[in-house]
Amino acid sequence: MNTLGDRIRILRKQLDLDQKQLAALCGWNNNGQVRISSYERNRTRPSLSDLETLAAALRTTRAQLIGDDPEAEADDGARIPPLQPNGATVYISRDELAEMGLVETALRGHICDDGGMGATLPQGNRFLIDTSQTSVESNGVYAFRHDDRIVCRRLVRTLTQGWMIRCDSTEKLMFPDELISAAALENLDILGRVVWQSGRL
Structure with missing residues (x-):
């Protein structure tokens, strides 16, 4: 065998x-x-x-x-369900979740379906979203609905109190950063913060 x-x-x-x-x-x-x-x-x-x-x-x-x-x-592993039907299930040890202070029932799995986050979230990799973390903190990576699809991007507060939807990819022609107002940020459907991708984020 x-x-x-x-x-x-x-x-x-x-x-x-x-x-x-x-x-x-x-x-x-x-x-x-x-x-x-x-x-x-x-x-x-x-x-x-x-x-x-x-x-x-x-x-x-x-x-x-x-x-x-x-x-x-x-x-002793946890099976984290997908964020959306036919999405990615993620398996992770409960000890690892405890070390990160994450609550299993608040987590959902997803697959990065574009290269917009570069090495931070490589295309095709599975990751965890903490759906209890929907209040945006500057420089955090969040999953949200944007232009009728789910994307993961870094949200960064600008010096003018607006926000930037930032792609970590160096391919800025393909994945440009986008400036939005604080009011536009309020209208984003934030699904949660990305907290793990083959390691802590």
């Missing part, structure tokens, strides 16, 4: 990826290759959130990645 580490290695090789490339796809830039190696050699067990991240990068599901390995489900 293949172990979880075996399945990670087999799927990685099927996609013609080395450990460093898989780590990059997972968004694990610091010691990511060491992390992948440790998982593949069954030296450490991935958390539920890491399993979800690995499954997405390996183009499979968490259930398929785990297979019939009952120990892989032993982590």
